[in-house]
Amino acid sequence: MPRKKYDCSKCPGYCCSYPVIEVKDRDALRIAKHFGVTLAAAEKRYFKAAHGYKRVLRRKADEHYGKICQFFDQEKRCCGIYEARPSICRVFPGEGRCGYYDFLTFERDGQEDETFISTTDHSAN
Template sequence: MPRKKYDCLKCPGYCCSYPVIEVKDRDAARIAKHFDMPLAKAEKKFFKSSHGYSRVMRRKKDKYYGRICQFFDTEERRCTIYQARPWACRDFPGKDNCGYWDFLAFERNAQEDETYVSTTYHIER
């Protein structure tokens, strides 16, 4: 397996700000189980239909990106359901490097600030 060329632990959660994070049936069941609740209750509480998808993650306000996945801790910049996260999140970015990480690493180097967060790369869809 190719070695990853990015570090999610140093990223402010760009991919978590995508307006559509699809949730498949198995993902919804896993998330409901994570919270020890019936699937029907989880469906109403955590998901909605949007952008032509029958089930996507609900979002909340975020100081950097405007809106972000409801399960993202906006202070710690981490997923709060990492073990139960949907397949779309598990598979992202689907290759050994992440375009946003490349951009972020470049900006942090140019700014000489390891904590710099650029919001200019984000394009709301």
């Protein structure tokens, strides 16, 4: 197994800010069980249909990214349902490298600041 070249514990949760985090049927059941609710209750509380997908995670406001996964712990900057997280989160980024982590490491080295988080709004460019 290739060694991964990133450390999620040093990232502010970039992948959790993606507008689409798909939830498969099996994931929905796992999340419902995690919270001790029925699948129907979980469907109403935690998921919605969007962007052509049957089910995606709902989002909430976030100071760094604008919006982030509703299950993201904003104080600890990590997944709040790690053991029950969707399969897409379990396999991310897939190839052993995370492009955002590479970028973040480069910026933190350049800024000489281990806590630096890029919050630049590039939409004006």
